[in-house]
Amino acid sequence: MESTHSKDQEEKRFFETRIYGRIYISKRFEDLYSEKKKRFAYKITQSEQQERFVREKGEVILSVSNGGKHQLKALIIEDDDRIDSLVVQTFSAESGNPHKNGYSFRGQEVNNLYLFLKGLNELDLENENSFKIDDSSLKKLLIDSEQATRIVIENQDLIIDALKNNVTKTDIVALGYRKSQLNIFKLLLEDEAFFISEKEKLNKGDEAVWQSFFERNTWILGYGLDYIINTPLDNKKLEQVVSGYSISSSGKRADALLKTKGIVNALGFCEIKTHRTTLLKQISTPYRSSCWAISEELAGSISQSQRTVHQSILNIRTCLRLTDDEDNLTGETAYIYNPKSYVxxxxxxxxxxxxxxxxxxxxxxxxxxxxxxxxxxxxxDELYERASYIVGHSM
Structure with missing residues (x-):
């Protein structure tokens, strides 16, 4: 087995040959335990001076000394394209060996460090007063600024073509907004901490997070469900109580009451649960060999949707004529012949x-x-992919 001393000497030798202004990537290797493919990445940094706390005569003081050469060492997992750990190494001027007190970041700590540093670079610090910003808001800020830059870089031909074909600034801004909202959609799906922070802001349950998101982005339901069912009722929230002609009295509640867009409008119904809701029963053995039963949540959602549609047909019959808060007809109508419904x-x-x-x-x-x-x-995840595809091909 290779000794610790020989490893230190080898690390020292590589460190001395590396120069500032480059990133060094190691050969691929396979983790013995997880079987995942990994690599090391190295980058050299230099500082003119460095500060550190030292104890002198019983007091802790800040000592400033000449800077030196430092090395950033990152362990990258290739399979899911993420950094597993980041180590900041300081090498002794006397021996050249790495100090034992180098500090490291692992897993989510790496993401937190990146978010912190990136956020400091993007934040507007003109306000002289103190303030705070939570991680979820910071992520949205970074997404918006990075997305704008990425759209220009990745779509230069598209922008040139848009200028030739009278595509307006509003069109481009709308596309940029939708791409940024898709990134938030992805965060809600994949980033547990981000989802929890959004939930805490609303002070409601999981379903309310998605309800709020789709309220701000009804176009996603249009792209993801059916290209012709893409608008809420005029001046109405997605979530509506459906009973009678005014949709304002007591009755069955639809998470999203939508209409088709055309010369004649038709109603559509949607029940919105959460990405965490299980699709199959969480049991260890199947109902029969290779036959797994659906979850109670899925079965209940289907029953709820069917009941809402049935009740709506009984109450509305064939045509819904909308009224305002003073019961005046708005002129908007929607028909309900065998309406489409979704869960x-x-x-x-x-x-x-x-x-x-x-x-x-x-x-x-x-x-x-x-x-x-x-x-x-x-x-x-299917809804995300559908909407993402359409946005990607929208211009």
């Missing part, structure tokens, strides 16, 4: 294991939803 629920990631997809569980879910005519069942 947005769960994520297909439920079927993914370390070794790949669980085919028996996925097929049990897929065959069930393909044989469910109404409502149509769509997972949150």
């Amino acid at each position: 947005i629920i769960g994520s297909l990631s439920e079927f993914i294991t370390i070794k790949g997809a669980n085919e028996a569980k996925y097929s049990s879910f897929e065959m069930y939803r393909r044989n469910t005519k109404s409502p149509e069942i769509i997972t949150f």
